[in-house]
Amino acid sequence: MQWNKETLREVRLKAKLSQTALANELGVHFRTVQNWEKGITPIPITVNPALDKILGVSDNPDYVSREEYNRVVAALDASTELNKKLTDIIQSGISGESKN
CATH class of the missing domain: 1.10.260.40 (lambda repressor-like DNA-binding domains)
Structure with a gap:
């Protein structure tokens, strides 16, 4: 610019x-x-x-604005947190099955 x-x-x-x-x-x-x-x-x-x-x-069409970058990072952080929670739920279910 x-x-x-x-x-x-x-x-x-x-x-x-x-x-x-x-x-x-x-x-x-x-x-x-x-x-x-x-x-x-x-x-x-x-x-x-x-x-x-x-x-x-x-002016570069491949350029990502700071605002867009922050949105993507926030979405990735939320996704990572969700993946951790799902992994914990699955692992606790597997652990519970092996005790039976």
């Missing part, structure tokens, strides 16, 4: 990230992000891939 002061602020707020949180993710001082959003300092093009990743936007 082509980042400028307006798109950076808009997408950052939509992602519910503070300037400080975004700066920490990027490894820069929060005033750097502040200066980008004020238009005092231009956003270096070398930062674009990191901004795309952190803020979950990309």
Whole structure:
């Protein structure tokens, strides 16, 4: 994505990230992000891939947004937990049968 002061602020707020949180993710001082959003300092093009990743936007059709990634991870976690419970139920049933 082509980042400028307006798109950076808009997408950052939509992602519910503070300037400080975004700066920490990027490894820069929060005033750097502040200066980008004020238009005092231009956003270096070398930062674009990191901004795309952190803020979950990309022109790449194979790119998975942060939101989608979090949904998939949550679904996998829930599935893993369900598998553990089912395994426990099956194993306790097998153990109960072997005692008889």
